[in-house]
Amino acid sequence: MVSPLDRKLLRDLWRMKLQSFAIALVIAVGVLLLVMMDGLVNSLAQTRDAYYDRYRLAEVFAPVKRAPDHLLDRIAAIPGVSAVEGRVVGGALVDVEGQTVQVRARAVSLPEFREPRLNAVYLAEGRRLDPRRLDEILLLQGFADAHGLEPGDSLTATMNGARHTFRIAGLAQAPEFLYSTAPGELAPDDSRFAVLWMNEEALAAAFDLDGAFNEALVSLDRGASEPAVIDALDRLLDPYGVTGAYGLEDQISNRFIHEEISGLRASSRSVPPVFMGVAAFLLYIVISRMIESERTQIGLLKAFGYTSAEIGAHYLKFILVISVGGALLGCGLGVMSGHALSGLYQQYYKFPFLIFRVDPSAFITAIVVSVASASAGGFIVLRRIFALAPAAAMRPPAPADFSSSARLVAALRRFLDQPSRMIVRRIARQPMRSFAASIGIAVGMGLSVAMLGVLGGFDKAVELNFNVIDRSDANVSFVEPLGEKTIYELKRLDGIIEVEPFRSVPVVLRNGVKSHRGALDGLTEDAELNRAMRDETHQVYARKDGIVLSKPLAAKLDIGPGELVTVDVREGRRPVLTLPVVAVSQSLLGAPAYFELSALNESLEEPGRVSGAWLRIDPAKQQDVYEALKNMPAVAGVSLKDEARDALQRMMDEGAGATRYYMAIIAAIITFGIVYNSARIAFAERAHDLASLRVLGFTKSEASYVLLGELGLITLAALPMGAFIGTGLAGAIAAGFSTDLYTIPAQVGFSNVGSGALAVLIAALIAGWLVKRDVDRLELVSALKSRE
Incomplete structure (x- = not known):
């Protein structure tokens, strides 16, 4: 049998169905974000770990110039090593039909008559390599799909200065190429980077490495010391030109996926609480004001014998229906959104599969937080009302002293008509309530402004990197550091307007216990095509x-100007340098370090050496320049700035960066929910007053004006506060999106604030229109009756 209180609960839910749904929707979008980001973190991390384990990804990589195969037995004997694989790797340039610039590729050997002990490949289509056919290859599936290549097709590639024609036996993926990007670039582009797996004998012959290897792969025993194994590898391989062994955390593909997961995990800890906090604040205002408005009903229930516990349970049920309903809706929407985004992630991280999985604790956390935030406001108000005797609770609260507001309204009498004075009087008499409603709207606007600022930050990162920092048209990299003669040859090419050489050296930077494996870039003193910048207008030479x-690098090493950093060079003579930090520059992509070119070469005792050059090219002669570069054997690859920019923009719009669009939509929904709930609360509190005005002769429009005018003033007062809140939130949310690989600046300008204000005003107009319909439909007799 349904109790009287439960019947009242059903009536209240139906009476406040629109407002209840709006509150539930605010809860839902906060939960959606929490569940979606938790699921993405779990899915990426668990799929990565399973993929690595199934295909035996190495834990230590040891590139070397040339080492004899018999050293593999000595590597296997190093304490802590569980398995070893030697292989041949090298760079290649692939000819693609319809493209003048060759595509850079990495060639990797596979054993002829067995599966590799480490770094196995996943065959997606076709068959394995035939040991008897040295002209067969497995091709990276993403590259094949981008160019319409299938098993059985032919492919021409240049390796070590010689052109070879291969037949594609199959299409493959591998855990070491989850994130496949061209050397020196950050954004993946399937059409501009390829991986060729070849029979070991064929690849060794192409790079003159018969009976030798140039990369050792190592897996470790459980509990083994990775630093100790790396030191032993470096000592053993030092006579053979080792460039420095490194662990899986520094492997390029794994580093990208690790940074993405770390960034998502940081965002999931910092961004959802912002949205959930806004939802909690809104719910506090709504629930507390609703219970306050039912003060007399609570007193009447107590007079009829209901205990405070029974009445509290009644209101708790009301809260639970809304909060749990919103949380469950958010869980469902979060799973759906996570599934959609996991498909986008799979476009950029080449998993054979990616199963979206949410930790059950995320659902529990979302529901508990939602119920707790919704209950907080109700319990605070209920405790105050339950302290009253039934007779006192049934009486309206003692009226406040409104004498000050009367003087204010009298002063405005000559400027305002009667309805306008009623609006001012209402706000002046209850300033804290009006301020709380204004703060709620301001927080909603702040979320919209912050997300617009983050959206603008992504675009600003692209603009600064490719228009301010990089002002070249293309860059060329050489197969090895060459003399300055190569620069003169480039300058003589018809169509090249400007050439700016650079040297890039692999290094490990150390400051105490903190370290970073990357590159030290040698720039000319008067660099113009690729520059270090302090900000948008000031260059750091x-x-x-x-x-x-x-x-980002200075922050990672915890170092600043005037301090010394240790530079462990991993190329050539491999000197260890101690250099002062003379300046810190802005970098939105990567974590570079710069040194003057001639000083860098002098430190390496290799004067006049360059690794490549930045080029400015005559647009009318681009094709001729690319053809000439294609025929230069010293050129290891050509990267076009426009293509790199497009690839990065696609990644930010369609891949990992797409989560920001979801949060922008969520911010807009919360903003509307806050404005609409403020309007509904005001209507519920003033229904009796509005009906009285209608009886006294006010028209529907005049009565609506009294209510909506108050909403309008509160909304306008919220706009400057929303701009201030949005600026602060933008920095926090942008920091959550940033990683060691890229930095997203918070760009809150007049356009962002204006767009956020416009969104609030549109939400206010829609909410006002919905509430005006209720005012017009107001039944005067029912509204004027005392509900008790």
Whole structure:
């Protein structure tokens, strides 16, 4: 049998169905974000770990110039090593039909008559390599799909200066190429980077490595010390030109996926609480004001014998229906959104499969937080009302002293008509309630402004990197550091307007216990095509007396100008340098370090060496320049700035960066929910007053004006506060999106604030229109009756 209180609960839910749904929707979008991001983190991390384990990804990589195969037995004997695989790897340039610039590729050997012990490949289509056919290859599936290649097709590639024609036996993926990007670039582009797996004998012959290897792969025993194994590898391989062994955390593909997961995990800890906090604040206002408005009903229930516990349970049920309903809706929407986004992630991280999985604790956390935030406001108000005797609770609260507001309204009498004075009087008499409603709207606007600022930050990162920092048209990299003669040859090419050489050296930067494996870039003192910048207008010039660190790198090493950094060079003679930090530059992509070119070569005892050059090209002669570069054997690859920019923009719009669009939509929904709930609360509180005005002769429009005018003033007052709140939130949310690989600046400008304000005003107009319909339909007799 349904109790009287339960019947009242059903009536209240139906009476406040629109407002209840709006509150539930605010809860739902906060839960959606929490569940979606938790699921993405779990899915990426668990799928990565399973993929690595199933296909035996190495834990230590040891690139070397040339080492004889018999050393593999000595590597296997190093304490802590469980398995070893030697292989041949090298760079290649692939000819693609319809493209003048060759596509850079990595060639990797596979054993002829067995599965590799480490770094196995997943065959997606076709068959394995035939040991008897040295012209067969397995091709990276993403590259094949981008160019319409299938098993049985032919492919031409240049390796070690010689052109070869291969037949594609199958299409493959591998855990070491989850994130496949061209050397020196950050954004993946399937059409511009390829991986060729070949029979070991064929690849060794192409790079003159018969009976030798140039990369050792190592897996470790459980509990083994990775640093100790790396040191032993470096000592053993030192006579053979080792460039420095490194662990899986520094492997390029794994580093990208690790940073993405870490960034998502950081965002899931910092961003959802912002949205949930806004939802909690809104619910506090709504629930507390609703219970306050039912003060007399609570007193009447107590007079009829209901205990405080029974009445509290009644209101708790009301809260639970809304909060649990919203949380369950958010869980469902979060799973759906996570599934959609996991498909986008799979476009950029080449998993053979990606199963979206949410930790059950995320559902429990979402529901508990939703119920707790919804209950907080109700319990605070209920405790105050339950302290009253039934007779006192049934009486309206003692009227406040409104004498000050009367003087204010009298002063405005000559300027305002009667309805306008009623609006001002209402706000002046209850300033804290009006301020709380204004703060709620301001927080909603702040969310919209912050997300618009983050959206603008992604675009700003692309603009600054490719228009301010990089002002070249293309860059060429050489197969090995060459002399300055190569630069003169480039300058003589018809169509090249400007050439700016650079040197890039693999290094490990150390400051105490903190370290970073990356590159030290040698720039000319007067660099113009690729620059280090302090901000958008001030250039930081490379100097001979020390190095310039990018801001993310300086933060990672916890170092600043005037301090010394250890530079462990992993190329050539492999010197260990101690250099002062002379400046910190802005960097939105990567974590570079800069040194003056001639000073870098002098430190390496290799004067006049360059790794490549930045080029400015005559647009009318681009094709001729690319053809000439294609025929230069010293060129290892050509990267076009426009293509790199497009790839990065696609990644931000369609891949990992797409989560920001979801949060922008969520911010808009919360903003509307806050404005609509403020309007509904005001209507519920003033229904009796509005009906009285209608009886006294006010028209429907005049009565609506009294209510909506108050909403309008509260909304307008919220706009400057929303701009201030949005600026602060933008920095926090942008920091959650940023990683060691890229930095997203918060770009809150007049356009963002204006767009956020416009969104609030549109939400206010829609909410006002919905509430006006209720005012017009107001039944005067029912509204004027005392509900008790």
